[in-house]
Amino acid sequence: MTPTAPAGAPFLPWNQPTIGEEEIAEVTDTLRSGWLTYGPKAARFEDAVREALGVQDAFAVSSCTAALHLAFLTLGLGPGDEVITPSLTFCAAPNALLQVGAQPVFADIEPATLNIDPQAAEAAITGRTKAIVVMHYGGHPCDLTAFRKLADDHGLILIEDAAHALHASRDGRRAGAVGDLAVFSFYANKVMTTGEGGMLVGRSDLIHKARPLGRHGIDSSAWRRHGQRNTADYDVSVPGLKYVMPDITASIGLRQFTRLPAFTARRSEIATAYTEALATLPGLTIPPVLPGVEHGWFLYSVLIDPATAPLDRNQAAQVLRDVHQIGTSAHFKPVHTLAPYQSLDTCALPVTETAAAKQLSLPCYPAMTDRDVDRVITAMRRLWSS
Numbered sequence: 001m002t003p004t005a006p007a008g009a010p011f012l013p014w015n016q017p018t019i020g021e022e023e024i025a026e027v028t029d030t031l032r033s034g035w036l037t038y039g040p041k042a043a044r045f046e047d048a049v050r051e052a053l054g055v056q057d058a059f060a061v062s063s064c065t066a067a068l069h070l071a072f073l074t075l076g077l078g079p080g081d082e083v084i085t086p087s088l089t090f091c092a093a094p095n096a097l098l099q100v101g102a103q104p105v106f107a108d109i110e111p112a113t114l115n116i117d118p119q120a121a122e123a124a125i126t127g128r129t130k131a132i133v134v135m136h137y138g139g140h141p142c143d144l145t146a147f148r149k150l151a152d153d154h155g156l157i158l159i160e161d162a163a164h165a166l167h168a169s170r171d172g173r174r175a176g177a178v179g180d181l182a183v184f185s186f187y188a189n190k191v192m193t194t195g196e197g198g199m200l201v202g203r204s205d206l207i208h209k210a211r212p213l214g215r216h217g218i219d220s221s222a223w224r225r226h227g228q229r230n231t232a233d234y235d236v237s238v239p240g241l242k243y244v245m246p247d248i249t250a251s252i253g254l255r256q257f258t259r260l261p262a263f264t265a266r267r268s269e270i271a272t273a274y275t276e277a278l279a280t281l282p283g284l285t286i287p288p289v290l291p292g293v294e295h296g297w298f299l300y301s302v303l304i305d306p307a308t309a310p311l312d313r314n315q316a317a318q319v320l321r322d323v324h325q326i327g328t329s330a331h332f333k334p335v336h337t338l339a340p341y342q343s344l345d346t347c348a349l350p351v352t353e354t355a356a357a358k359q360l361s362l363p364c365y366p367a368m369t370d371r372d373v374d375r376v377i378t379a380m381r382r383l384w385s386s
């Protein structure tokens with residue numbers, strides 16, 4: 001098969017962050033300021049996200065996983081509690097549930113959006129169910145209206161794992177603004193990054209409880225105590241952990257967040273180009289955008305059906321990598337198949353398992369040039385014509 005990359009062309013990675021001089025200048029300013037840990041810049045970053053989402057409160061933390069762990073600790077989830085969640089997700093939320101002693105109960109997904117199916121979630125509710133953790137797969141928000149109603153009707157807490165969906169919305173509701181709590185990730189491959197980082201947002205009563213849990217249980221932040229010059233005057237109200245976001249990290253976040261609308265617009269442009277060019281390839285399902293959805297386009301996620309396509313997902317990934325020098329990724333290995341979950345009593349998840357075997361994520365990020373986009377399109381078409 002003829003490669004699509006010109007001889008000597010660099011490998012096109014599946015994902016790459018966009019970091020510019022403004023992020024570097026903001027970090028330099030923080031380094032020169034004398035205050036490196038959680039402080040004024042983290043507070044400004046929290047304010048920016050809180051205002052953009054219209055949520056009551058926001059807490060900048062060291063990762064999305066930290067935000068999930070804090071959310072579950074804040075809610076007092078523990079042994080005997082069941083929490084409904086998809087299996088086609090990253091292991092962070094289920095892992096954090098096991099860490100607090102609660103039991104993840106996996107519900108199947110919708111075949112089109114790959115988001116948790118509200119009907120499957122409802123069928124999984126028992127007398128022990130305490131919460132539902134939805135995940136906005138690839139940046140396409142799940143049915144937020146249905147999940148808010150489901151949670152309210154059954155007296156359950158709704159948590160949004162919005163790691164993929166900062167700057168996405170559905171029916172006029174921002175992803176991350178509907179749950180009692182929601183979490184975002186600023187990991188290096190996300191729609192905006194701080195390298196590592198996360199944000200816990202939501203109801204002010206819950207965030208008020210989460211803050212001390214994320215700073216050793218201490219009742220006020222080091223920045224505030226420092227500002228008041230009484231650094232030793234503190235109490236520990238709960239046995240907390242250390243999860244706060246340092247100001248060095250928040251500096252990157254502040255700048256990335258102002259660029260997020262432009263990042264999303266470029267992601268959307270790339271997604272449109274792919275969809276126009278690839279939609280007719282037999283056996284290839286392109287990602288849908290349901291009416292009323294502003295997609296965040298963390299993933300451009302296709303499904304390859306080996307019954308009608310000339311090759312299967314693994315073969316496609318291999319040829320793209322070895323022949324065309326193009327990186328891809330797969331999202332995700334279903335969590336119920338991972339070692340710590342195999343002994344759980346899990347209901348049948350046929351849509352999850354079928355989708356996971358066919359799913360492939362193509363490169364889709366703002367650092368890509370138009371030539372990069374054309375290269376991916378040409379390579380995909382060659383896969384289908386060989």
Ligand SMILES: Cc1ncc(COP(=O)(O)O)c(C=O)c1O
Nearest residue numbers: 063064065090092163185186187
């Ligand atoms: C859906 C989802 N939730 C949570 C996480 C964890 O994010 P972090 O690496 O910031 O802890 C990820 C990371 O990829 C994710 O995809």
